[in-house]
Amino acid sequence: MTDRIRPTRAGLFAIxxxxxxxxxxxxxxxxxxxxxxxxxxxxxxxELNRAVNEARSVAECFKASxxxxxxxxxxxxxxxxxxxxxLTLDGGMTLKLAVRQEEGYVAGDLTVTGxxxxxxxxDVAALEGTx
Amino acid sequence: MRRGGxxxxxxxxxxxxxxxxxxxxxxxxxxxxxDRERTMTEVAARQxxxxxxxxxxxxxxVAQIKQQGLAEGDTAVVNVPVGTxxxxxxxxxxxxxxxxxxxWQTVFTGDWEKDETLEIWDGN
Numbered sequence: 001m002t003d004r005i006r007p008t009r010a011g012l013f014a015i016x017x018x019x020x021x022x023x024x025x026x027x028x029x030x031x032x033x034x035x036x037x038x039x040x041x042x043x044x045x046x047e048l049n050r051a052v053n054e055a056r057s058v059a060e061c062f063k064a065s066x067x068x069x070x071x072x073x074x075x076x077x078x079x080x081x082x083x084x085x086x087l088t089l090d091g092g093m094t095l096k097l098a099v100r101q102e103e104g105y106v107a108g109d110l111t112v113t114g115x116x117x118x119x120x121x122x123d124v125a126a127l128e129g130t131x
Numbered sequence: 132m133r134r135g136g137x138x139x140x141x142x143x144x145x146x147x148x149x150x151x152x153x154x155x156x157x158x159x160x161x162x163x164x165x166d167r168e169r170t171m172t173e174v175a176a177r178q179x180x181x182x183x184x185x186x187x188x189x190x191x192x193v194a195q196i197k198q199q200g201l202a203e204g205d206t207a208v209v210n211v212p213v214g215t216x217x218x219x220x221x222x223x224x225x226x227x228x229x230x231x232x233x234x235w236q237t238v239f240t241g242d243w244e245k246d247e248t249l250e251i252w253d254g255n
Contacts, residue, residue, distance in 0.1 A: 013143075020147040027151040031158035038158075038165035045165070045172045052176050059183055104194030107187065120176060122183040125190035127197075127232075 044116075047091055051112040051119045054089050058097060059110060059124045067106025067126035069099055093119070104128060178214065182237065185213040189221045193230070201225035206233065216241030 058076050062085075065071035073080045078087035078095070085097040092115055099108040102125075110122045189211045196207050202225060209221040222234035 017143055020143050024147050024151055027154055031154045034158040034162045038162045041162075041165040041169050045168050048172050048176055052172075052179050056179060063186075102191065102194065104197050105190050107191070110183075120180060122180050123187035124183055125187040127190055127194060 047093065047114055048119055050090065051093055051095075051114065054087070054093075054095055055110055055112055055120060055122060058085070058087065058095060059122065062097065062099075062108060062124055063126045065126070066128055067099065067108075069097070072097070097124070181214040182219070185211040185219045189219050189235075193221055193223055193232075196223065197230045201230070212240075213237055 058072065058078075061075040062069075062072045065075065069080050069083065069085055072078075073085050076085070076087055078085050080086075083099050085095075085099075087095040087097075089095055089112070093112055095110070095112045097108050097110045099106055105128060106126050108124045108126075110120075110124050112119045189209050192209045192211070193207075196209070201207060201223075204225065206222060206224040209223075211219045211221075213219050216239060217237050218240045220234060220236050220238055221232070224231050224233050
């Protein structure tokens with residue numbers, strides 16, 4: 001009745017190993033979450049960067065062509081449908097430039113939409129008959 | 132087993148602590164880099180949006196000036212704020228029957244203070 005179970009070195013080592021594995025698993029789970037979050041954020045950044053660059057390029061082509069949508073489409077490689085320039089970008093993004101004639105200039109609403117919704121919306125305008 | 136376990140008992144903890152620390156440091160560094168990149172991207176996107184919205188307004192105003200008509204050789208200047216610290220300055224002139232754009236430039240108009248806090252050893 002009075003016999004005690006003496007802790008052996010192997011037993012202590014096993015307990016330490018178990019605790020180490022448990023702590024490391026917790027730490028790895030937390031850090032894995034951070035890594036995944038950073039990766040998602042990085043992809044979103046890349047998408048927004050690409051959208052801004054493409055939108056800037058289209059806006060400058062639109063301005064340089066004096067508001068001519070056909071010429072803008074030829075320069076950017078997009079298609080024209082009902083006064084709207086449509087351009088499919090990498091990563092499943094779509095760029096739309098809907099134009100309307102105003103007095104003395106052509107105004108347009110430039111939007112880029114991705115999988116997660118609208119990424120950006122700008123007003124662009126081009127003068128007619130200026131040098 | 133007994134001998135091996137006894138010798139390795141402290142090493143396991145040390146290796147675990149080292150690995151955990153490395154993992155945490157790399158994870159935090161990766162996350163903070165992505166977060167800074169996101170801030171920079173958002174600022175760039177906001178500045179581009181502000182610029183093109185201001186550019187659109189300046190274009191509309193210049194078109195209005197063109198509709199109203201300027202005397203030959205006269206110039207007109209349009210100022211449109213771009214965000215809080217910049218202004219888009221457009222200058223046009225009536226020349227040879229058409230409106231000529233002389234200037235279409237973004238200039239810094241925000242407040243700034245000269246930094247005189249840097250103390251450099253003057254040799255004495």
